Amino acid sequence: MYRYDEVDHRIVRERVEQFRDQTQRFLSGALTEDEFRPLRLMNGLYVQRHAPMLRVAIPYGHLASRQLRKLAQIARKYDKNYAHFTTRQNIQFNWPKLETVPDILAELAEVEMHAIQTSGNCVRNTTTDAFAGVAQDELLDPRAYCEIIRQWSTLHPEFAFLPRKFKIAVSGSVEDRAATQVHDIGLHVVRNEAGEVGFKVIVGGGLGRTPIVGEEVKSFLPTHHLLTYLDAVLRVYNRFGRRDNKYKARIKILVKAMTVEAFAAKVEDEWLHLKDGPSTLRDVDVAHYASFFTDPAYDVLPANPAVLTEKQAAEPAFARWLERNTRAHKRAGYRSVVLSLKKTGVPPGDITADQMDAAADWADRFGYGELRVAHEQNLILPDVREHDLYEVWQLAKAQGFATPNVGLLTDIICCPGGDFCSLANARSIPVAEAIQTRFENLDYLFDLGEIDCNFSGCMNACGHHHIGNIGILGVDKNGEEWYQITLGGSQGSHTTIGKVIGPSFAQADVPLAFEKIMTVYLEQRATGERFIETVRRIGLDPFKERVYAKHH
Amino acid sequence: MRNIIKDGQIAQDSWQVLRADAEGQYPAVAADVDVIVPLSQWLAGKATWQARAGKTAVWLAPDDDLHLLADDLATLPLVAVDFPAFTDGRGYSLGRLLRERYSYAGELRAMGDVWVDLLHYLWQVGFNAFEIKDGKAVDGALAGYDTFTERYQSTHREPVPLFRRRVTSL
Numbered sequence: 211m212y213r214y215d216e217v218d219h220r221i222v223r224e225r226v227e228q229f230r231d232q233t234q235r236f237l238s239g240a241l242t243e244d245e246f247r248p249l250r251l252m253n254g255l256y257v258q259r260h261a262p263m264l265r266v267a268i269p270y271g272h273l274a275s276r277q278l279r280k281l282a283q284i285a286r287k288y289d290k291n292y293a294h295f296t297t298r299q300n301i302q303f304n305w306p307k308l309e310t311v312p313d314i315l316a317e318l319a320e321v322e323m324h325a326i327q328t329s330g331n332c333v334r335n336t337t338t339d340a341f342a343g344v345a346q347d348e349l350l351d352p353r354a355y356c357e358i359i360r361q362w363s364t365l366h367p368e369f370a371f372l373p374r375k376f377k378i379a380v381s382g383s384v385e386d387r388a389a390t391q392v393h394d395i396g397l398h399v400v401r402n403e404a405g406e407v408g409f410k411v412i413v414g415g416g417l418g419r420t421p422i423v424g425e426e427v428k429s430f431l432p433t434h435h436l437l438t439y440l441d442a443v444l445r446v447y448n449r450f451g452r453r454d455n456k457y458k459a460r461i462k463i464l465v466k467a468m469t470v471e472a473f474a475a476k477v478e479d480e481w482l483h484l485k486d487g488p489s490t491l492r493d494v495d496v497a498h499y500a501s502f503f504t505d506p507a508y509d510v511l512p513a514n515p516a517v518l519t520e521k522q523a524a525e526p527a528f529a530r531w532l533e534r535n536t537r538a539h540k541r542a543g544y545r546s547v548v549l550s551l552k553k554t555g556v557p558p559g560d561i562t563a564d565q566m567d568a569a570a571d572w573a574d575r576f577g578y579g580e581l582r583v584a585h586e587q588n589l590i591l592p593d594v595r596e597h598d599l600y601e602v603w604q605l606a607k608a609q610g611f612a613t614p615n616v617g618l619l620t621d622i623i624c625c626p627g628g629d630f631c632s633l634a635n636a637r638s639i640p641v642a643e644a645i646q647t648r649f650e651n652l653d654y655l656f657d658l659g660e661i662d663c664n665f666s667g668c669m670n671a672c673g674h675h676h677i678g679n680i681g682i683l684g685v686d687k688n689g690e691e692w693y694q695i696t697l698g699g700s701q702g703s704h705t706t707i708g709k710v711i712g713p714s715f716a717q718a719d720v721p722l723a724f725e726k727i728m729t730v731y732l733e734q735r736a737t738g739e740r741f742i743e744t745v746r747r748i749g750l751d752p753f754k755e756r757v758y759a760k761h762h
Numbered sequence: 763m764r765n766i767i768k769d770g771q772i773a774q775d776s777w778q779v780l781r782a783d784a785e786g787q788y789p790a791v792a793a794d795v796d797v798i799v800p801l802s803q804w805l806a807g808k809a810t811w812q813a814r815a816g817k818t819a820v821w822l823a824p825d826d827d828l829h830l831l832a833d834d835l836a837t838l839p840l841v842a843v844d845f846p847a848f849t850d851g852r853g854y855s856l857g858r859l860l861r862e863r864y865s866y867a868g869e870l871r872a873m874g875d876v877w878v879d880l881l882h883y884l885w886q887v888g889f890n891a892f893e894i895k896d897g898k899a900v901d902g903a904l905a906g907y908d909t910f911t912e913r914y915q916s917t918h919r920e921p922v923p924l925f926r927r928r929v930t931s932l
Contacts, residue, residue, distance in 0.1 A: 215928070217912050217924065217928070220911060220912060221910060221912055221913070221914075224909060224910050224911065225910075228879075228909050228910075232879065245848075245877075248848075248849050249879060331849065331851075358925065361914040361924070361925065362914060362915060362923075364914055365910065365913060365914070366914075366915050367854065367882070367883040367884075367886035367887050367913065367915065367917055368851075368854045368855055368858055368883075368887055368915075368917075369851065369854070370851060370854070370883050371848070371849050371850065371851025371854070372851055437923075445855050445858075448851055448852060448854070448855050449852055449855050449856075453850060453852075483863060487916065487921075488916045488921045488922050488923060488926065489915070489916045489923050491925070492926070492929075494929050495925045495926065495929050498925070498928065498929045499925075
């Protein structure tokens with residue numbers, strides 16, 4: 211994983227000191243609320259319902275065990291012993307005091323972490339596949355490019371005050387696990403016919419009020435032009451994106467208004483001036499960053515050792531966990547373990563300080579001291595030997611990390627909602643819990659199979675409800691919390707935006723509506739057909755008829 | 763006269779800025795004062811402005827078309843960019859374009875909602891003069907230059923990005 215050199219350290223330290231000074235000037239009245247707000251936001255600090263909320267960057271979801279231990283320390287010292295993983299692979303502290311935030315940032319800087327650009331109208335944390343570097347279906351490891359983009363986007367002098375937030379995601383695998391089609395810029399690592407490596411560039415995707423699947427603006431961008439091309443896209447957006455209405459200010463609106471062809475032409479014109487300039491990447495530059503992402507010293511191991519298959523046969527609960535919560539690894543004899551943060555009764559994505567310490571210990575003991583954060587808000591041990599899996603499972607169970615529901619209906623992607631967030635129209639956590647409780651029977655849950663359930667407490671769509679196979683959106687009706695259900699959304703290589711099935715539901719009625727939807731699926735599914743495939747085949751009507759049927 | 767920051771120092775400045783009033787009317791400008799006029803006024807009466815005894819410069823709004831000023835850049839004594847709100851970042855791109863695309867080498871001034879926390883970025887994209895917003899300390903703003911001693915990107919002040927210097931120095 212990437213390690214800071216003296217310059218990286220210095221830049222982060224200087225940002226901490228700048229923020230300390232800004233905070234002091236705000237507290238002394240030298241900066242007004244209106245002046246301080248954008249400055250604190252671009253350092254990840256919100257003022258929320260109960261207290262400030264500090265969002266800490268986890269660049270492309272990579273986390274070292276020592277960093278996770280530091281996050282645990284911070285949770286204990288400055289917060290209430292827990293934190294929350296977000297859909298941008300970041301982590302949030304919900305209860306810090308404003309005056310202590312500069313000290314938190316100083317502690318984070320010790321372990322090469324920061325909160326730079328985790329909010330505000332600037333380029334946010336770059337995200338990628340949580341299994342980058344270890345996935346079996348990887349074409350090219352995207353992480354060197356993620357780090358190059360991270361550095362390029364960090365404190366970029368020209369793009370500190372964009373019309374709106376700007377999110378970039380990179381995918382290097384066959385299956386897109388980074389939701390690149392719903393990002394402001396999505397980059398796919400591809401090879402052209404000559405075998406050269408480059409990026410397919412997708413622009414203008416996004417969720418929020420106006421969900422749009424991004425469109426391709428360049429089919430093949432050679433890798434050494436990456437930064438000059440990003441500069442060109444950002445400059446066109448910075449100059450011409452709307453600033454009169456924050457709901458029309460994302461790049462997707464500009465692309466739609468101009469048409470994708472005209473937008474691509476405008477970018478191309480700007481790029482011609484920047485192309486081959488000093489920001490052009492040389493092979494030696496890429497090699498420098500790639501050198502941080504080499505494979506650890508993997509053992510040569512047999513696949514499926516007897517110690518694994520015997521336990522698998524003897525203990526159905528372990529077999530179930532193995533099936534759901536582990537993923538194929540590019541090296542024989544290894545798997546990646548997903549530690550589920552979706553236990554019923556715990557807000558999705560929440561993690562305690564004790565869990566952080568435990569996971570950090572396992573990363574050291576069973577792996578190479580690294581962890582990943584998935585945008586589905588789970589934690590991953592990327593390199594676990596198959597003969598250690600049984601022990602890891604037992605340890606994970608003891609820490610409440612082993613709910614075997616990864617990819618299933620109760621693995622709900624969920625924003626913090628009205629319990630914490632001042633933007634939310636409705637609470638999400640109690641409703642997610644009610645759904646988890648309703649589907650707690652594991653046989654039933656497994657029978658339903660893979661279903662992405664995404665939940666947002668308001669139309670800002672932090673819970674990505676539009677791309678859930680089944681999505682929930684909290685809405686406000688005359689001061690009351692109501693919930694709208696969408697069906698048919700999907701993330702990945704065939705991203706689609708879900709459709710609303712009809713009038714919204716009162717909180718108490720959401721689990722029953724879910725149950726009716728699932729009953730229709732079970733009645734209608736063809737053999738081996740996943741939920742989303744049935745929805746696509748039969749359409750929304752059978753679900754609507756059942757859910758909204760009059761009682762007899 | 764007011765104090766501004768220019769080339770890293772506090773300097774006395776006598777330029778006046780011509781802005782439309784609430785009704786969209788422009789006040790009269792005395793013949794002998796140095797004045798910075800909006801692009802529209804400049805384009806509407808270039809010869810008249812140039813015939814005055816005082817000097818005339820031009821200021822750009824964030825959405826002004828730089829191209830319209832291209833032919834005059836070599837002779838203008840000063841170009842200013844207005845930041846109606848500090849959160850409006852369009853002026854940063856204008857600064858870079860003036861320096862890097864149009865090779866403008868004269869005084870480039872940031873005016874409007876400009877204060878210490880913005881100085882570093884403004885300097886990096888090519889501004890060399892800063893008219894600090896009323897009510898904000900001018901002398902305190904000098905510290906803004908040194909907020910960061912390094913940066914990752916190619917900028918007007920340091921065109922070679924850090925990744926190139928980093929690898930070259932290995």
